[in-house]
Amino acid sequence: MQIAQPFVFDEDDGTGEMVDRPSVPVSVLSDRPRIRADLVDHMLEAGLLLRQADPLDRLLSDEAFVLGDIVVIDIPVPGAELLAALARLDARAAHSGTQLVVATRVDAIDAVFGAMDCADVQFLVDPSLADYALAVGAALARLPGRSVHEIAHEDRIALVRLTEQVHSLARKLGGVTMEPDSRDHVQSPTLAYMAAPSRTVQQDVDDRAEEGLPPPALLREIIRQRQLRANFFEGDLFADPAWDMLLDLTAARAEGHDVCVSSLCIASGVPATTALRWIGQMTDAGLFERLPDPADRRRAIIRLSRPAEDAMSAYFARIAPSFAAI
Numbered sequence: 001m002q003i004a005q006p007f008v009f010d011e012d013d014g015t016g017e018m019v020d021r022p023s024v025p026v027s028v029l030s031d032r033p034r035i036r037a038d039l040v041d042h043m044l045e046a047g048l049l050l051r052q053a054d055p056l057d058r059l060l061s062d063e064a065f066v067l068g069d070i071v072v073i074d075i076p077v078p079g080a081e082l083l084a085a086l087a088r089l090d091a092r093a094a095h096s097g098t099q100l101v102v103a104t105r106v107d108a109i110d111a112v113f114g115a116m117d118c119a120d121v122q123f124l125v126d127p128s129l130a131d132y133a134l135a136v137g138a139a140l141a142r143l144p145g146r147s148v149h150e151i152a153h154e155d156r157i158a159l160v161r162l163t164e165q166v167h168s169l170a171r172k173l174g175g176v177t178m179e180p181d182s183r184d185h186v187q188s189p190t191l192a193y194m195a196a197p198s199r200t201v202q203q204d205v206d207d208r209a210e211e212g213l214p215p216p217a218l219l220r221e222i223i224r225q226r227q228l229r230a231n232f233f234e235g236d237l238f239a240d241p242a243w244d245m246l247l248d249l250t251a252a253r254a255e256g257h258d259v260c261v262s263s264l265c266i267a268s269g270v271p272a273t274t275a276l277r278w279i280g281q282m283t284d285a286g287l288f289e290r291l292p293d294p295a296d297r298r299r300a301i302i303r304l305s306r307p308a309e310d311a312m313s314a315y316f317a318r319i320a321p322s323f324a325a326i
Contacts, residue, residue: 072101
């Protein structure tokens with residue numbers, strides 16, 4: 001494959017002379033030729049410098065090679081060797097500051113997410129080119145020396161929310177398909193996913209009102225009622241992944257259960273790529289904790305942080321008088 005030199009705009013350095021600014025080098029790794037070619041075209045059109053576009057076997061090679069500042073990886077079905085290679089690449093990126101964008105499938109989220117916990121990785125699930133563009137744009141902003149100031153946690157979450165609003169607007173006004181139509185596509189939960197209505201909610205509230213976290217039956221009833229709205233209105237009207245994930249993790253904590261990444265994506269009620277962005281931002285904000293799965297250390301589980309657990313307890317204690325009306 002011939003690697004083209006991208007066109008780079010010259011800028012005036014203030015002396016009247018034009019300055020030639022180098023473009024950002026990008027690496028593309030994928031075993032699927034069509035996706036690899038589409039990504040290469042997309043990167044070149046964006047004015048980025050393509051360092052290499054290779055199959056995933058390149059990650060398994062003993063031959064040393066120089067990566068781009070941004071590495072985009074398409075790995076739909078990772079085997080044990082590739083997961084180990086991803087872990088090594090993750091450690092290398094954390095040391096060098098390389099930005100990683102990793103795309104996979106829904107059924108591989110847990111394994112891929114669990115293998116990479118050092119660098120600031122952006123995970124995508126069955127992404128469209130729009131998803132890749134968004135992730136690469138975010139990676140450009142995160143490169144050392146390219147941001148004006150460190151973005152605060154609150155600003156990060158606000159940026160994610162704004163991004164999802166733009167996606168939703170594009171779908172409604174322009175007919176743009178931002179997410180692929182796939183049987184593996186994670187969508188807003190249906191009644192088949194919902195917990196059954198609880199007949200003991202009020203009894204549990206009376207028995208455990210003073211015990212910190214609210215009873216699991218109450219939490220599951222709240223979640224069930226929130227999901228029920230999608231039967232009567234368009235689901236996008238009520239997309240609130242941050243709160244839906246907080247509720248699900250709070251219920252799991254009260255039940256003594258752990259929550260894997262794929263399960264939390266389903267609970268969020270939004271596409272998996274969107275959910276993963278929210279998981280990353282809420283982990284950065286100190287609301288979620290990412291821990292190795294005790295049953296399989298190649299995977300990861302998500303839990304509420306102690307501050308988030310205390311905040312949820314305080315919230316439900318504050319609204320306790322209105323539980324019966326929920």
